[in-house]
Amino acid sequence: MDEVTSSLPEAPDSVREADAPRDSALAHFGNDQPLKLDAGVSLSPFQIAYRTYGALNAERSNAVLICHALTGDQHVVGTHPVTKKSGWWETLVGPGKPVDTDRYFVICSNVVGGCMGTSGPASINPATGKPWGLEFPVITIRDMVRAQAMLLDHLGIDTLFAVVGGSMGGMQVLQWAESYPERVFAALPIACATRHSAQNIAFHEVGRQAIMADPEWRGGRYHLEGTNPRRGLAVARMGAHITYLSDAALHRKFGRKFQDRENPTFSFDADFQVESYLRHQGISFVERFDANSYLYLTRAMDYFDLAADHNGVLANAFRGAPTRFCVISFTSDWLFPTSESRAIVHALNASSARVSFAEIVSDKGHDAFLLDEPEMFGIVRGFLDGASKARGLKSTKAV
Amino acid sequence: MDEVTSSLPEAPDSVREADAPRDSALAHFGNDQPLKLDAGVSLSPFQIAYRTYGALNAERSNAVLICHALTGDQHVVGTHPVTKKSGWWETLVGPGKPVDTDRYFVICSNVVGGCMGTSGPASINPATGKPWGLEFPVITIRDMVRAQAMLLDHLGIDTLFAVVGGSMGGMQVLQWAESYPERVFAALPIACATRHSAQNIAFHEVGRQAIMADPEWRGGRYHLEGTNPRRGLAVARMGAHITYLSDAALHRKFGRKFQDRENPTFSFDADFQVESYLRHQGISFVERFDANSYLYLTRAMDYFDLAADHNGVLANAFRGAPTRFCVISFTSDWLFPTSESRAIVHALNASSARVSFAEIVSDKGHDAFLLDEPEMFGIVRGFLDGASKARGLKSTKAV
Incomplete structure (x- = not known):
């Protein structure tokens, strides 16, 4: 499970590896590549810290984007540089795991606004030379996804085989399917919702x-x-x-x-x-x-409301989407209860999207998606297997 | 609904009215009447601030003790001296209300450890002349009830017709039935539990x-x-x-x-x-x-665990209790869910106590017990009516 960043095309801007947290790669976007934000301003320059696992195939068709949750980061697998603990999703991702790094090229980037190497409020504001603090613009889930799309461009990947995430990561998955449907073959939103509730x-x-x-x-x-x-x-x-x-x-x-x-x-x-x-x-x-x-x-999570961007009709967010979906919830998750996942499924059905849905019986609450949940592992593996056949994935060779 | 404190027997110790919050009466317990605490120490001297509504009958048999919740106080009915808002349980208590002050003599005292006139950590420690702060002993629900029993002695009331409370108040109701079963004719624990859960x-x-x-x-x-x-x-x-x-x-x-x-x-x-x-x-x-x-x-709420005091057998807490119970829960209360009330009812059944139980359909959550819940009003009124017949309550005349 080596980093394969070196086998990727040269970055269009200089990659300031020295600024990246250990074990991460860094993509730097200069003033010619601003990140246009929902707040009506642009972030420029900015950088994205990310990790990759496995190898991109010759067709560049086996990339899986993992979207991390509120307090997660790009260290999905492998020792975390700060905590020295193992990656936050080693239960699901790795060689032979449901998101199999022997088959898929897995990418995970720290979200915009985060604090593990991607530009955020603790970064230096280039205009002042001092940390941004609250001068950093307020960002949204859509902004996070925009930045990830720019990272994919940077990596020379047109289409994701799959995008996978739980909680805030699941929100990003849904936003991917809404913002860039043609770039997402399969989407796996887990333990999430299309909007944050009042609670x-x-x-x-x-x-x-x-x-x-x-x-x-x-x-x-x-x-x-x-x-x-x-x-x-x-x-x-x-x-x-x-x-x-x-x-x-x-x-x-x-x-x-x-x-x-x-x-x-x-x-x-x-x-x-x-x-x-x-x-x-x-x-x-x-x-x-x-x-x-x-x-x-x-x-960013509070502001997330996919239906609001479509006159309150959630189905319109996914209308005509070619993406195939697998929605997963957990019975004891009271933060993002199954009813929220059902709302996603109903909207996808109403928009004639291809969707499967699983509510997994677990007493572990919202965090179940991070834990040892064999039923979830089986569903993710099966869904990705089926999608990979539909996608015609063959090779695991690197570019 | 006048205060009738003046018609009650003289307090055994001097009542320092000047120290009482406006509208409250004050009972002072001197060094000859220490409050023995579960922590193994005594609180002495100490004082209890309380309010009464309605009139005690000649038989002294129509007293209803209201136990307040965590952030409540003795101001059940009438203008609160600090907030200037109406009392916290005017929905349930007052002339013609389910807890009818035309029929019952209603007492509510600020709990020990509170901050509305009863001794608590903001009171002056007589040993130092300075506020107690964390030198105030840690108290329990049982200690609160012990203090209330001393207040009843002070008021010359042997037996309560009923004790009523929600949330932490409900815990006190259950503790009354356990500590002083012979002094409680009827008990109405609402939206509570016999122990605080891990959550x-x-x-x-x-x-x-x-x-x-x-x-x-x-x-x-x-x-x-x-x-x-x-x-x-x-x-x-x-x-x-x-x-x-x-x-x-x-x-x-x-x-x-x-x-x-x-x-x-x-x-x-x-x-x-x-x-x-x-x-x-x-x-x-x-x-x-x-x-x-x-x-x-x-x-105090965290420490509450009635079963633990009876080798883990909750039914033993109520064994032989003459008290009649009415247990009430609300469907949308996730702080003290109905399952906790069912556990109370099962224990009461196992101890052959007389008990009725109502789970009220409401979407208002735990706070439903404080709000406009006509079904609760009907149940409380009916239960108290039935109990008053069984008790042979007749007169509403003051002593």
Whole structure:
């Protein structure tokens, strides 16, 4: 599973490898290639950090784009340069895995607004020479996808064999099918929705308020002022993390078990195991994530509303799309419940698109898409196998 | 609906009316009447702020204790002295209402650990002459009920005709039936559980961390240091508030509607109505609530586990109880789902207690118990009517 970036065509702009996080490649887009944003402004210059796995075939037809979730990044497989943990989707992606890197050329890029090498609020604003902070333009899911399309152009890939993602990644999958239907042969949106619900927005807003309430946030200028809203970001992460798990999963994992003892301490220490677990989630998150990026990416999810761009008729978002879809949800996911996936399927049916749908029984909540879910693995493998036959994929040789 | 405190027997200790919030009466318990706490220490002296509505009958048999929820207080009916809003349960309590103050003598006291006149972490520690802060002992639901029982003794009331409460108030109702079964004729626990779940504890812990992350919290010594962790408390309230509403209620109320405009602002202002609403909830809450009290009361709820006190057998908590129960839940309450109420009912059945149960169809979430729910009103009225016949209640004349 070697990086094959070197076998790809030369980048049109200089690739500043020195700026890329270890293990990532970097595509730099100069002033001649601005990223036009929904906010009505352009981002230019900008850069995208990405990783690839497997080899692009001679026909350049076996590329699979993985879209990461809110707190994910391009490190799908392999050791993460910051956390030293294994990639976030090694359950699904790799040699012999459902997204088989022996067959497919897998690409994953850090989203615009992120903090793992792609331009975001922690990057240097070329106009000032200082970190952007809140001067960075507010971005949308569509902007993320626009940037990814520019990366594909950069890599010389016209059409994706498949685009796959869960949660915010799933939103990008749907946006791909809407924005560039002719460039997506197969789409796998998992545990997502075509719009963020009021409850979803509410949870995100609490996280943002936790960050902005931290005096070290300094109106977003903490990089300049040498502070870091770690406590606010940790609280945001803790709250969000609860929404990623089901009540049943929390009960099974922790129940009401105390830490290392049988009785309460009658204090405000982390008395219950679930408290200690959440605190750990918060503390470890701030080591790898930028607080302003958290604001920008949650905002992008909140703004996502595919139907709104089509006079409220979701089916029109996919009208005439040649893409084949496989929509997956999980029974215990209360953040993006199955009803949201059904709405996608109904819209796809109404637009005469080719779609299959699976609701997987799991008590693991929203995070199930990242975990050991054999039924999901089987469905993804089967769907991609079928699509690869339809696509006539043969070779796995690199260009 | 006059206050009738003056018609009650003289308080055994001096009642320091000056210390009571406007409209409340105050019972002071001296060093000869310590409150023995589950933490193994005693609170002494201490005081309880309370309100009463209606008149105690000659037989002293028509007293109804209302137990308030986490952020409630003794102001069940009538103008709140701080917010100037109407009482929090005027839907249910008042002349001619289901808990009819023309028939029943209604008492509601601020819980121990609270911040509306009853001793809590913002009170003065008599040993130091300074606010308790985190030196205040950690209290439990059982401690709250012990204090209420002392208040009843103080008021010369042996037996409650009924004890009624929702959420944390419902926990107190269940604790009353366990601790003092002979003093409770009828019990109405609404939208509650016999133990806090891992998810409930997790949400509370995020709120506590938001408060403790605020630099103005100062290790709980903010009263002494002239600061106030308002931002942390507001974030805690915002997060908790989401759990009080259902996804459907948020959708109906706000959906994805923007504030005063049709399009996003591409900023981090409160763009969506649901954001503005939540921010308002947070800001208005800190005007009336003490941050340390929030820590103490959430902790008390987390520790609540009636079965744990009976070797894990919930039915043993109610074995032989003469009390008649009416358990109420709401279909869209995901904080205290109906499954928790069913567990109460099963335990009561197993202990041969007299119990009726109603699951009310509502899309309003946990907060339904505070709102206009005609089915709940009918059930409460009917249950109390039946119980009053069984109790042989006749007179509404004051002592």
